Amino acid sequence: MLIVVMTISESANAAEVRATLGLGEEHREWTEALERTLVGSAGAGIPTGKHLTSLLTQLKVPAEDQAEMAEAAQKVTEPGTPWRWLLERTVATLRATTGLDTPMPSRPALTEHGPTGRWLTLLACLAVVPDVRALHATMKVSDEVSWASLGILGEKVAVRRRTLQGVGAGAVVEPPFPFDDYVLPVFQGRRYRLGGFDCRASNDYIDLRLPYGTEPFGIRADMAWANEIHRFFCRLPRRYANGVRFGYTGIPCYLGSWINDPAVADFFPEDHEIRRFTSAYHYFHDRGPGPADKTGLTPGDRDALEHAFGQSPADRPTALRLTPTTYVQQAVLEHLQAGNHWSLNYNGQAIWDY
DSSP states (O other): OOOOOOOOOTTOOHHHHHHHHTOOGGGHHHHHHHHTSOOOTTOOOOOOHHHHHHHHHHTTOOHHHHHHHHHHHHHHTSTTSHHHHHHHHHHHHHHHTTTSOOOOOOOOOOGGGHHHHHHHHHHHHHHTHHHHHHHHHHTTOOHHHHHHHHTHHHHHHHHHHHHHHHTOTTOOOOOOOOIIIIIGGGGGTOEEEETTEEEEEOSSOEEEEOOTTOOOTTSOOSHHHHHHHHHHHTTSSSOTTTTSOTTTSOEEEEEEEGGGSGGGGGTSOTTSHHHHHHTTOSBOOOOOOOOOOTTSOOHHHHHHHHHHHSOOOSSHHHHHTOOOOSHHHHHHHHHHHTTOOOOOEEEEEEEOOO
16 A cells, blocks of 8 residues: 655745645644744654553543554654644644643644544643643642643543444544633643632633533532632742732632523522532623524533533534433433523632732
């Protein structure tokens, strides 16, 4: 079998990379942002062989995906290729933003390039694990919290796998992978798994999300809860709330979740743990469900489905075919089956003492 290796010159620019890979105009902004990135001497080393398998396992990546990732790792690290060009600059950008709430250049999907395109950003995350672990050590983050936080990556890969299994044989679907707004902050040292929540320190707020498989509703969402999360982020080497005018405005510490939809009261009694949790909020902001996208689902619907079922269905009809096995799953589906949508509201506490 003839194997064609795509190569580029050492002084290649973004245009040459796009042309070699056949990338369209939608990739211009991303690749040109990477072109402006200064690549240091640290390189973009990714473990190989058993060391790679061990790291992927520690990051909770499903075993079924590990062989495909190993194959992609071999391709993206090949010298003189456009993949290596993209990898080195993505790694350099991650390192340059360590400890900061700085958006990464938005990357359009590379699904037409198979596993290599699919896992490129994930492999860049693997390369900076030592950098993130070093930041965690500086912050005196325990190993348990450190690896639980890094394991968010594998959990999202598992959501993708369950989604693929849920669409049935023969279906063509590429589940969206939440790199930009969810996973990459983990590898910038700004998102952590704290008390069962995925917490991200922004420049002007603390954003909490509720991942699949955790229901930490024994905690009260009161000021003590918010201040504990705030004190954790005060360990960051650079002040996290630098977008807030000191002394004038509180820092919102809030949970964005379907459980904040007032419709929850239609399915759970007042003494249910979810209702007890949300009742402790200092403020409540009801945004409403908003418009559904072309798949027939709103962000709130997807949040509810991922939290309850651990997958992000391709569209509303696929979601309605899910089989509930728990009380929470039943509630999520009943609301959708009635023709409604879930809201993704952000509610919690305002921290004033910082």
